[in-house]
Amino acid sequence: MTGPAVAVSALRVVRGGRPVLRDVGCEIPAGTVTGLLGPSGCGKSTLMRAVVGVQQVAGGSIDVFGVRAGTPGLRSRVGYMTQAPSVYADLTVGGNLRYFARVLDRCGRVDEVTNLVGLAEHERSLVRDLSGGERSRVSLAVALLGSPDLLVLDEPTVGLDPLLRRELWGMFHRLADSGSTLLVSTHVMDEAERCDRLLLMREGEILATGTPSELRVQAAAETLEEAFVSLTEGR
Amino acid sequence: MTLRVTGATARRVLEQLRRDRRTLALIAVVPPALLALLRYILDAERPAFQRIAIPLVGMFPLIIMFLITSIAMLRERTSGTLERLMSLPLTKLDLIAGYAIAFALVAAVQTGVTSAVAFGLLGVHSHGSAALVVALAVSNALLGVALGLFLSAFATSEFQAVQFMPAVLLPQILLSGLFVPHAQMPHALRIAADALPLPYAFDALARVAAGGGGGRLQLDVAVVLGSIVVALALGATTLRRRTP
Numbered sequence: 315m316t317g318p319a320v321a322v323s324a325l326r327v328v329r330g331g332r333p334v335l336r337d338v339g340c341e342i343p344a345g346t347v348t349g350l351l352g353p354s355g356c357g358k359s360t361l362m363r364a365v366v367g368v369q370q371v372a373g374g375s376i377d378v379f380g381v382r383a384g385t386p387g388l389r390s391r392v393g394y395m396t397q398a399p400s401v402y403a404d405l406t407v408g409g410n411l412r413y414f415a416r417v418l419d420r421c422g423r424v425d426e427v428t429n430l431v432g433l434a435e436h437e438r439s440l441v442r443d444l445s446g447g448e449r450s451r452v453s454l455a456v457a458l459l460g461s462p463d464l465l466v467l468d469e470p471t472v473g474l475d476p477l478l479r480r481e482l483w484g485m486f487h488r489l490a491d492s493g494s495t496l497l498v499s500t501h502v503m504d505e506a507e508r509c510d511r512l513l514l515m516r517e518g519e520i521l522a523t524g525t526p527s528e529l530r531v532q533a534a535a536e537t538l539e540e541a542f543v544s545l546t547e548g549r
Numbered sequence: 550m551t552l553r554v555t556g557a558t559a560r561r562v563l564e565q566l567r568r569d570r571r572t573l574a575l576i577a578v579v580p581p582a583l584l585a586l587l588r589y590i591l592d593a594e595r596p597a598f599q600r601i602a603i604p605l606v607g608m609f610p611l612i613i614m615f616l617i618t619s620i621a622m623l624r625e626r627t628s629g630t631l632e633r634l635m636s637l638p639l640t641k642l643d644l645i646a647g648y649a650i651a652f653a654l655v656a657a658v659q660t661g662v663t664s665a666v667a668f669g670l671l672g673v674h675s676h677g678s679a680a681l682v683v684a685l686a687v688s689n690a691l692l693g694v695a696l697g698l699f700l701s702a703f704a705t706s707e708f709q710a711v712q713f714m715p716a717v718l719l720p721q722i723l724l725s726g727l728f729v730p731h732a733q734m735p736h737a738l739r740i741a742a743d744a745l746p747l748p749y750a751f752d753a754l755a756r757v758a759a760g761g762g763g764g765r766l767q768l769d770v771a772v773v774l775g776s777i778v779v780a781l782a783l784g785a786t787t788l789r790r791r792t793p
Contacts, residue, residue: 329793330793366636367636367790367791368632368635368636368790368791368792369791369792370791370792370793371791384790384791386638389636389637389638390637390638392636394633394636396629396632396633398628398629399629400628400629400630400632400633401630402561402565402628402630403628404565404568404569405561405564405565405568409561409564413557413558413560413561413564414633414637416553416554416556416557416560417554417557417558417634417637417638417639418637418638419553440568456633
């Protein structure tokens with residue numbers, strides 16, 4: 315694929331009179347796993363919403379696969395998982411997946427994604443009876459249904475045990491290897507370490523970009539955590 | 550809009566209701582039970598009961614579908630499922646029509662039960678056809694869905710949403726002539742009633758019950774159908790792909 319999967323330029327978002335994103339510019343190469351890091355409230359979710367095309371923006375541009383973000387044609391190519399599990403709590407796991415699969419016209423994928431996120435034995439459970447981590451896996455499964463070319467995942471591994479996190483990150487890389495592009499926000503440094511590239515944000519701005527080792531070099535730090543802290547604090 | 554997505558949405562809404570047995574029971578039992586209660590409260594005033602029984606059969610679905618739709622839409626907004634749907638290849642019309650179809654089916658069942666009790670057990674008599682009463686009740690249910698969809702955009706909590714019923718619907722039902730016939734109200738109230746949709750819905754049912762019809766019934770039905778279209782269109786404008 316030529317050109318980046320996502321190209322953001324001079325993006326500004328204002329919410330309640332307060333600037334949430336100020337002049338954000340970045341590119342996300344196709345076929346990579348890009349990690350989005352930064353303190354809580356720095357604008358990670360807003361940037362992800364803007365990439366998906368559900369965020370009102372005050373200025374700038376976001377192009378996804380060469381067309382404006384939110385264009386109808388992108389809706390079947392972009393998978394989005396919000397931070398809170400956005401699935402129907404009063405339906406079963408299978409009921410949720412079958413509904414979204416019908417909307418996407420991908421009914422054949424239901425069993426596959428149920429297995430991918432390890433929820434096969436909960437297929438008949440109501441979502442409201444599941445644990446927090448299981449609920450977020452249902453939400454992730456819905457995002458995976460359409461085999462999207464771009465997968466935007468807002469803290470997909472919160473509340474998951476280390477084994478499952480490892481499994482999911484293995485899957486993220488398999489998806490990237492098969493040509494998908496992933497944008498994943500996280501607060502966990504060992505997850506950041508697994509990303510091909512990182513975007514570090516602070517107060518609505520992109521502070522640094524690069525591979526994990528480039529960021530360590532840039533901050534002259536031993537670990538990614540130290541690099542994260544020193545870059546964020548601007549030391 | 551596609552048949553596949555609209556149908557899937559209607560199925561999903563019905564599936565959610567099906568899993569909520571208590572709500573289903575309330576939908577089926579409350580209207581006939583209230584009607585039976587009224588029948589015995591007005592035991593000494595049988596003509597008064599006859600006057601309001603059929604309009605009430607047709608107004609219950611409006612009230613209940615209004616409440617259910619506003620809560621369901623509020624949940625879609627607050628749980629993030631609406632945002633997810635808006636990022637998928639689903640049109641606003643798919644979502645709205647899905648809800649309308651599902652709740653119209655539920656309203657048809659509800660009206661069927663209520664009418665069976667009213668005509669079979671409570672001695673309610675209609676000069677017009679019972680099928681017409683059911684048809685009007687279902688169109689009222691659609692009006693309830695449309696108003697609920699629109700007004701849910703103005704509620705930020707379920708506490709607010711449930712209060713839109715007494716705030717928006719109850720005054721209109723009182724103005725419709727539930728206690729005092731429309732013609733006996735002060736002039737200003739009659740003008741207010743003429744400007745609101747529910748009195749037309751009520752009047753249509755009262756006319757069918759009395760065996761009347763003609764031009765005024767056609768006007769009533771036209772106003773109700775027009776109000777459904779306007780409220781659905783307004784409701785659609787509150788479903789935003791992009792939110793702040």
